């Protein structure tokens with residue numbers, strides 16, 4: 001049974017957005033979950049601050065499969081309900097993760113593109129592509145939710161200047177930048193929101209992550225994208241020496257009580273017997289409504305069935321742990 005979901009939000013989303021835009025993330029105050037239950041352990045309590053963040057990418061080339069929704073919801077749940085420190089990284093030029101988390105991305109001076117440009121600036125053989133005052137630090141912003149930080153994206157991410165972005169060096173820029181980032185050791189989870197395509201941006205995400213969550217809308221063409229993703233994972237493992245990369249969860253989304261949805265679900269279970277999530281996410285209008293207001297479903301409609309489904313899913317992902325078996329590819 002899923003644990004109770006936390007309720008009230010502090011202040012309006014627009015006020016929160018302006019706070020987010022103005023302030024770099026400070027150490028998170030004790031979360032509501034921690035205040036309610038001082039016995040909850042944080043990563044630092046457990047490990048003395050060792051860098052063990054789970055790095056999980058939400059990937060499916062199919063547009064509108066609920067990648068952004070799941071990243072935002074899982075991130076919010078882990079921070080609100082488990083007092084985890086979570087970093088959500090938007091690597092999609094649509095920049096929607098910031099919007100659904102209530103951050104005014106237009107007012108930010110730095111975003112995900114600085115992650116890759118910072119890497120280039122560090123290469124003395126190239127002229128700077130874009131001056132950044134704080135090239136040494138990650139472009140983090142705090143969200144309204146204590147413990148949840150964001151690296152936002154905006155459309156310039158899709159205009160990366162020339163270079164071999166799909167090649168070994170170019171596709172490893174995000175991973176390399178994060179490997180050097182001291183700030184990352186403060187997080188329990190790093191969640192990546194990937195764009196709806198298998199281009200260089202997604203390749204960068206796959207090389208920076210170790211686990212993959214695949215949201216699959218239960219529609220006719222859903223399995224095509226899965227097959228392509230499995231091939232891509234095999235390629236990344238072999239060609240880019242990243243054997244740890246694996247699918248930790250396949251999440252059926254937009255379930256409706258139709259024969260077609262049922263058939264697709266059965267096929268998914270056969271194809272991914274270990275990875276398939278127990279939780280099937282249906283269509284819940286409150287989820288869409290919450291996102292349009294820049295709120296998590298747990299703040300907007302904590303008693304809704306959609307909130308319960310997303311909480312159960314986040315709990316499942318948490319329970320699978322970083323050693324979840326994958327074996328795909």
Ligand SMILES: Nc1ncnc2c1ncn2[C@@H]1O[C@H](COP(=O)(O)OP(=O)(O)OP(=O)(O)O)[C@@H](O)[C@H]1O
Pocket residue numbers: 062063064065066067068069070092094096194195196253254281282283284285287288289291306
């Ligand atoms: N379970 C759900 N019930 C109702 N609406 C949902 C649900 N999940 C997601 N949505 C809505 O569906 C739309 C698409 O979801 P989302 O943006 O998360 O998909 P995506 O895979 O990130 O899309 P893209 O590939 O364009 O990045 C959004 O408007 C979102 O609010």
Ligand SMILES: [Mg+2]
Pocket residue numbers: 067068069092096193194
């Ligand atoms: Mg998206």
